[in-house]
Amino acid sequence: MQSPVTVEKLTARDLRLTPAPSFFDAIDNVKGVQVITPSLSFKVINARGFTNTTNVRFAQLVDGIDNQAPHLGGPIGNVLGPSDLDIRSVEIVPGTAAALYGLNAINGLANFSTLNPFASEGLSVQQKAGVNHVQDPGTGARPFTETSLRYAKVLASKLAFKVNGTYLRGYDWVANDQTELNPNGNATTGLLGADNPARDPVNSYGNESSDRSTLTLGGKSYSVARTGYDERDVVDYHLQTIKADAALHYKLSAATELSYTYRLAVLDNVYQRSNRFRLQDYRLQQHALQLLGPVVQARAYITTENTGKSYNLRSAAENLDRSFKPDDVWNREYTAAWNAATGNGQSVAQAHAAARAAADAGRLQPGTAAFRQRLSELQDLNNWDQGAALRVQADLLHAEAQLDLGAALRRAGQTWLPAAVDVRVGADHRTYLIVPDGNYFINPGPGKDPLRDNLTYSKTGGFGQAGLHLFDDKVRLTATLRADKNDYFTIRFNPRFTAVYSPWREHNFRLSYQSGYRFPSLFEGFSNVNSGQVKRIGGLRVMSSGVFENSYLRSSIDAFNAAVTAAVNADKSGATPAQKKERAITQSQGLLRRTPYTYLRPEHIRSLELGYKAALLPGGRLLVDVDFYYNAYRDFIAQVEAYVPKTLNPDSAAIYLNSRSTQNRYRLWTNAQSKVYNYGGSLGLRYELPRGFRAGANATYARLARTESGDGLEDGFNTPRWLYNVSLDNENLYRGLGFGLRYHWQQRYYSQTFLVSGEVPAYHSLDAQLSYALPRPDLRFKLGATNVLNQYYVTFLGGPSVGGLYYASVTYAVK
Structure with missing residues (x-):
């Protein structure tokens, strides 16, 4: 209620009542949040615009621990997260949180809190079974199953442990959009x-x-x-996820706890970046050590990633x-x-x-043994000019600590710091480590063996925060300053200022201003991929030195070559084809444009947010939450295609750029020259009705306000202007029988990615569930469905069509 920034929360009750098949899927109905679906087992969370299928601007944490796949720079859905049996609550901060977290969280973060074994012990088992692809003529109905187990035990007054395991199998949503991307190729x-x-x-x-x-x-x-x-x-659209975790907790005191957690995930599903990928035998592991207390919080963890047998x-x-x-x-x-x-x-x-029929004679046909054999061979060939394998091994090492300085001083008997003043300091360090594979990554460092020496990429940061409580705690002011130093970049500072005014306990007004930096991810900085005769290289100078200076924009080359083709085809003279082409090149070469972009800089945002949260009516039965924000971005990190002619003579560049064989083709990470502004807001209402009924509604508005010096390179906004959710539920309608209804609608929007750009149609979806709970034994049944009406929709272009998922689950707990 008194947070200085917008915070959305899903409680244990919310998660029990959701019709979604998992707590992670339930995030789709949270105010201010947009979710896209690259796969049945892979959803991507975003807030406030500028998203894509690998959202490196939104951090995802489990008990404060980042669960991203290191080389991707973002999480793979919830594969390294908790199961439904171990989740306690979900908190989402839509909007920049970089001043405190420093995790490139310039669009927000989600934190999943799990159950503590001291507070929740015993055995829990959950079984889900369902079906999707109902009335899908391309696949027919397909089964879906998920089995989860949790066991927690207090071994002694100070020692407890828990273990979790989940096994999911199903058939993924299918991407089969036959929209033509090159309709005027021969106009x-x-x-x-x-x-x-x-x-x-x-x-x-x-x-x-x-x-x-x-x-x-x-x-x-x-x-x-x-x-x-x-x-x-x-x-292969068959998907599966195997994940497990184990944690050991030790109480150093009544309020201080030390824990070690190990997480493992092995998965098969489909993923989209600039291309679509089959993630196959993909493995993630994480070891984490945490110390949590009223004065000190500290974490250290390592995440290891192995892409297994994945392919492009x-x-x-x-x-x-x-x-x-x-x-x-x-x-x-x-x-x-x-x-x-x-x-x-x-x-x-x-x-x-x-x-075409003649040239294709003898071509490998899908479904044949020869086709399958060759596809299998290509999946294991780690060069995308010849094969398709994705072979990356990467580690993320992270350590952080926070100290509540005010609490520490008061515990030490120091009274010079007033009780109305809070002071907190923190520091963190992160290092990424990549094993070069020769295709996706190499080590470009001076004096390094590009194929033998591991590549490292590090960041160190820290913050100080001071808070002041005034007028009987009716006014709370906070000032934060964060500093981060990243390899290849000078130090960057992020300030944050917040104010909360609570004239009465039920009414809270909030105001915040903050800035945030996003440093290039591993892929953006260091990629080195031969991809379909176009080399994709990172935008750091150490990777792309000399390319920017000598390249021409692909957009101008396409316009130039289209003009050459049109001129040749319109030439009715008796000249030879070679003479026609030479004339056309001379006439059209003025269309060619040198690349104006250069090496990567950190992306930056400045954000202003206003909000109001209130608990109205007797007993606070009506909860109202409204927010408004205005953001200013610069130096968007995005991609540009630029080609270099294979000549040192600039007068011959046009001739060389007219032929694919006489140019080197690159896709480069760089910064847009645009300054971009966007704004929006959201309104949420939740009303506790008599007899246990609860109704809710929320609406979210996001708009790209304007672009100064727009060069078209800024990352796609990829966000509907309007989306809303309506809900009605009751956990105990009659003798343990409950229900939940959720309705989601979002407006059409323009999607801009390197795979495809165009309009994503508006869609709506109705979710529903019936549940029945028995107190003894502790048994809960649920019959649920998402997209009950089975009206297929897409959440982004190039992605799969999402239909209805119908399931039943039973959960059994032994305390």
Whole structure:
């Protein structure tokens, strides 16, 4: 109630009443929060705009411990988090929290609190069984199961332990968007729709821009793509998650506790970044040591990541085509077949279809033994120009400590610090460690062996905070200053100022101003990937020195080559094709633009927030929470495609940039030149009705206000302007029978990613559950469904269609 920033909370009661199949899925209905779904077992949390499928701007903690996959820079859903049997509560801070946490949490954070074995011991077992893909003609109904176990025991007055285990299996949501990404690839020749030989459906891979060639046929230039494969051809949609944790707790005193926790996760699912990936036998482990007390809180942990047998779906499709027949051979056969077809009197469109059929003769067909064998081989080849394997091993090492200086002084008998003053200080250090794999990461450091020496990337930070309580605790003021020093960057400072005014205990007004920095993640800073004949490299100078200075924007190159093709096709003179092309290049070379971007800098946000929270009506039955924020961003970390001609003579650059074989292609991490402003707010109401009924509603508004010096490179806002949730529930409607209803709606929005950009349609979803609880034995049954009406929707472009999930669960506890 008196927090100086917006805090959303899911209590144990909320989690019991949710129709969602897990506590993590229930976050979708929290005020101010947007959730996207790359996979049935992989959801991504975001708040206040600028999100994507790897949200490196939002931190996710379990008992204060970061559970990200180190090389991704973000968590893989809740695979390294607690089970439903061990969750106590969820707290979400929408909005920047970098001043205190320093974890790149410039869009917010979520903290999952687990049950303490001293307070909650005994055996608990939960079984869920369900079905999805109902009425899905592509797959048919598929089963879903999840089994969880928790056991906690107090061994002595000061010693207790707990163990948890979860095993989940199911069939993932399918991505099969056939929307055309290159509809005008041959518009100058009148070949559109199914006749376009450069078609590129969203969830079809191997026909992207790097898989196209410009062929001169019948005196005209045509853009022709390799045939490619649909996503469902190259991925196994069966998913599973195996996760377990064990913790040992020791009480040093009544209020101070020391604990050690080990977590393990092994998973198979589908993930999306710039490309789609099959995460397969992916392994995460974490060891954590915590000391929690009224004066000192300290944590040290290490997270290890091994991507197992994961692979890139786009690279798999591209190299299935290329391993069957190299591009140059396929192009020659296509050209010969086209000439033969037109010579036999076929139309241009018919000739293209015949040419493709001839060049594809003998192509590996999905479902055959030869196809499966080759796909398996590519999954184990760690070079995306030839194979598809994702082979990364990474560690995250973190240590932090906080001291309540005021409490420490008072405990030591020092009285010079007034009781109305709070002082807190803290410090942390984090190091990432990467084992070079030669494809995804190398060690670029001077004097380092790029393939043998491990790559390290570190940050050290600290903060001081002072708080003042005035006028009988009706006014609380806080000032915080944080400093962070990251490898490759100078020290950065983050201030935060907050005020809370509570004229009465039931009414609380809040105001905060803070800034935050986000340092480049491992992938943004150090990636070194050969991906479909485009090399993706990190934006730190140590990785991309010389590339920015000598490159041209891909957008300008595409415009230049389109103009060249149009000029060649419009040229009715008797000149040879080579002469036509030379003239067209000279006429169009003014379209080429040098890359204006440069090496990475930290991303920065300044945020102002106002809020009001009140408990109204007798007994506080009506809870009202409203907030408004205004953010200013600069130096967005984003990607740009830029190509370098293979010549040192700038006068020849246009000639070299007209051919894929005479240029080096890069996708670079850099900073947008835009200054971006966004604002929004949310309103939440919760009303405790008679006889145990509870009604709730919340609405969230987010808007991209304006962009100064907009260069189009700023990361996608990717956020609906409006979304709202409505709920009604009762835990004990009649003799242990309860129910819960949740309705979610969100407006259509523009999605901008490197895989695909366009409009995400609006969607709505109704979730429902019936529950029955028996006090003896402690047994709880639940029959639930998400998206009860089974109206398929997508939460982002390129991702899967999400339908209904219908399940039953039983939970048994022995105290």
